[in-house]
Amino acid sequence: MQALKRGNSRLAVDTITVAVTAENALSLLAPYDIILDCTDNAPTRYLLSDTAVTLGKPLVSGAAQKYDGQLCTYNLGPDGPCYRCLFPSPPPRESMASCEETGVLGAVTGIIGNMQALEAIKIITGLHDGKPSLLLFSALGSPCFRSIKLRSRKPSCTACGSKAYDRSIMLGTDYIQFCGGVHPDWEQQGLTIGDASHRINVNDFKGILNSGRPINLLDVRPKTEFGICQLPSSINIPLKQFLMNPKEYLPSDPQIETYIVCRLGNDSQIAAETLRRVEGVGAVKDIIGGLKAWSRHVDTAFPIY
Amino acid sequence: MASISIKVEFSGGLELLFSNERLHRLTIASIVPIDNHTPKSEEIIEGETKLVDVTFLIHYLRDNLLKERVELFMENNTVRPGILVLINDTDWELEGEGEYVLKDGDDIVFISTLHGG
Ligand SMILES: [Zn+2]
Numbered sequence: 001m002q003a004l005k006r007g008n009s010r011l012a013v014d015t016i017t018v019a020v021t022a023e024n025a026l027s028l029l030a031p032y033d034i035i036l037d038c039t040d041n042a043p044t045r046y047l048l049s050d051t052a053v054t055l056g057k058p059l060v061s062g063a064a065q066k067y068d069g070q071l072c073t074y075n076l077g078p079d080g081p082c083y084r085c086l087f088p089s090p091p092p093r094e095s096m097a098s099c100e101e102t103g104v105l106g107a108v109t110g111i112i113g114n115m116q117a118l119e120a121i122k123i124i125t126g127l128h129d130g131k132p133s134l135l136l137f138s139a140l141g142s143p144c145f146r147s148i149k150l151r152s153r154k155p156s157c158t159a160c161g162s163k164a165y166d167r168s169i170m171l172g173t174d175y176i177q178f179c180g181g182v183h184p185d186w187e188q189q190g191l192t193i194g195d196a197s198h199r200i201n202v203n204d205f206k207g208i209l210n211s212g213r214p215i216n217l218l219d220v221r222p223k224t225e226f227g228i229c230q231l232p233s234s235i236n237i238p239l240k241q242f243l244m245n246p247k248e249y250l251p252s253d254p255q256i257e258t259y260i261v262c263r264l265g266n267d268s269q270i271a272a273e274t275l276r277r278v279e280g281v282g283a284v285k286d287i288i289g290g291l292k293a294w295s296r297h298v299d300t301a302f303p304i305y
Numbered sequence: 306m307a308s309i310s311i312k313v314e315f316s317g318g319l320e321l322l323f324s325n326e327r328l329h330r331l332t333i334a335s336i337v338p339i340d341n342h343t344p345k346s347e348e349i350i351e352g353e354t355k356l357v358d359v360t361f362l363i364h365y366l367r368d369n370l371l372k373e374r375v376e377l378f379m380e381n382n383t384v385r386p387g388i389l390v391l392i393n394d395t396d397w398e399l400e401g402e403g404e405y406v407l408k409d410g411d412d413i414v415f416i417s418t419l420h421g422g
Contacts, residue, residue: 042420063419068317070419086396087418091387092376104421134389134396136416138316141327148391151398 020044022175025051034120037061038113042090043175049074049083053160058123059083062116064104069112069137072150073119073128075160080132085154090179108139198272200285202293205259216251216258218242220271229291229303231261239267246275254282265290307335309357309409313366317417319388322378323370333407337361341382343368359390360403362413387418 001013020028029035029051037048037059045061052059052075059074061083075082115135122128132150155162200208208215209232219226219234226236237249239262250258258275262268268286275284287294295302313329320327338344339353341364355361360383367379379385383403390397391414392405407413 040421045420063421065318065419065421068419070317070416086389087387089386091385091418136316138327141316146394149395149399151396 020047022047026054029057030055033057034123035059036116036120038116042179045083046090046178047175050159053082060116060119060123062112064109064112066103067105067108067139069108071112071115071119071135071137073123073132076123076128076132077130079152080130081151081153082157082160084159085151085157088158092180105139108137111137198276198285199269199288200259201288202298205287205294206298208257208259214256216249216256218249218258218260218271220260220262220267225263225305228305231291231294234261239271242271243274246271247278250275250278250281254280257283257285259285259287261287261294262290264292308332309335309407309411311362311407311409311411311413313362314412314414315416316414317419319378319415319417322372322374323366324372329370331365333357333362333365335407341365356406358403358407359392359397359405359413362407363403384415389416389418390414391416 001015004011004013016028018024018028025047035048035052035055035057037045039045039048045063048061049059056075058076058080059082061070061072061074063070072086074080074085115137119128132152134148134150136146136148137144153160215233217231217234219230219236220239220242221236222238223236226238230236235249242249258272258281260268260271260275262271265286265288268290272284272286275281289296291302292304295304310330310332313331315323315327315329323329334344335357336350336354337357338350339355341361343365344350363379363384364382367375371378377385378388384390390402392400393412394414397403397405
């Protein structure tokens with residue numbers, strides 16, 4: 001906000017730090033002319049679209065993941081389609097990953113965010129041609145940008161279609177349920193205690209490292225993540241490769257304990273469980289909460305990503 | 306038998322289902338079975354036929370190019386919710402959706418909607 005003020009000191013900015021929900025969306029957004037969707041999950045995208053339709057306001061929607069971005073203005077003018085016209089039902093839960101899980105290139109969000117701002121300026125100033133289109137960006141594509149001609153409003157759309165839209169339907173929708181339920185919190189799941197004898201917390205593990213006794217430390221993250229940061233003496237065996245032949249990564253001396261680590265403590269549990277089923281293995285433990293817990297409780301200088 | 310060449314692209318993460326390749330160039334027969342199965346031989350098609358359309362292409366991709374997880378690509382004989390099909394840079398709904406008859410040189414894009422931000 002300070003950066004915005006530096007650019008234009010006469011700018012009035014209201015900051016509202018409240019989570020948008022089906023209960024408050026209409027009242028929160030009613031005072032404004034344009035809505036920009038910069039959120040990161042399907043339930044909120046449906047909620048904002050339904051709200052924009054109910055309030056009769058354009059919705060400038062930007063999304064980015066990995067190397068790809070999408071920009072679309074919904075509900076523009078008398079017959080611009082809404083989000084539900086294009087995507088009447090949400091995709092299966094397992095096909096939706098958040099940016100935190102899949103990552104996103106910062107420059108891609110920058111490009112989409114800038115285009116989103118430009119789109120909003122065009123609408124405010126009347127420079128927008130009013131035609132519904134979808135802009136696709138792909139950092140690796142050639143060309144990088146493509147602009148797609150879109151359908152107009154769908155008469156059969158449950159949100160903006162010809163049937164009079166009932167506001168109470170929207171307020172009654174459980175958007176999270178509609179989109180397949182709560183997003184799993186992988187960090188919390190990685191911290192679940194489970195069988196205590198099979199798991200070790202980061203502080204106890206630190207003690208083992210300090211003791212200097214020989215251990216077999218396996219890191220099952222993908223190679224690129226291992227390249228970012230790793231614990232000393234750890235060996236990188238990406239989970240997929242590990243599962244193909246877990247035996248291969250056991251120490252030759254069964255007295256040596258095996259410890260398995262990953263980013264949040266989920267993949268390491270899978271790896272440890274698989275290894276324990278192999279005959280004749282020594283002790284196998286996974287590190288609770290993974291490297292994120294390590295960074296939080298043992299070594300705060302250790303990078304979190 | 307006559308065939309056509311088309312360009313098929315996957316984007317928004319769908320490429321992961323197709324050997325992580327975004328761009329595929331395909332040559333397919335211009336007359337295909339009406340039930341959308343890929344015939345064993347190009348010469349003999351038993352039963353009724355139709356001109357090759359986008360619905361056939363979707364089935365063809367599933368049966369010949371898809372490596373895993375059919376449910377992340379198809380549902381109820383069409384693409385699953387959340388996938389938008391583009392025919393020569395136009396929303397397929399403006400072109401007749403699955404009934405659009407493919408022409409030589411067409412550019413078909415399958416794009417998964419992104420939620421991240
Ligand atoms: Zn609609």
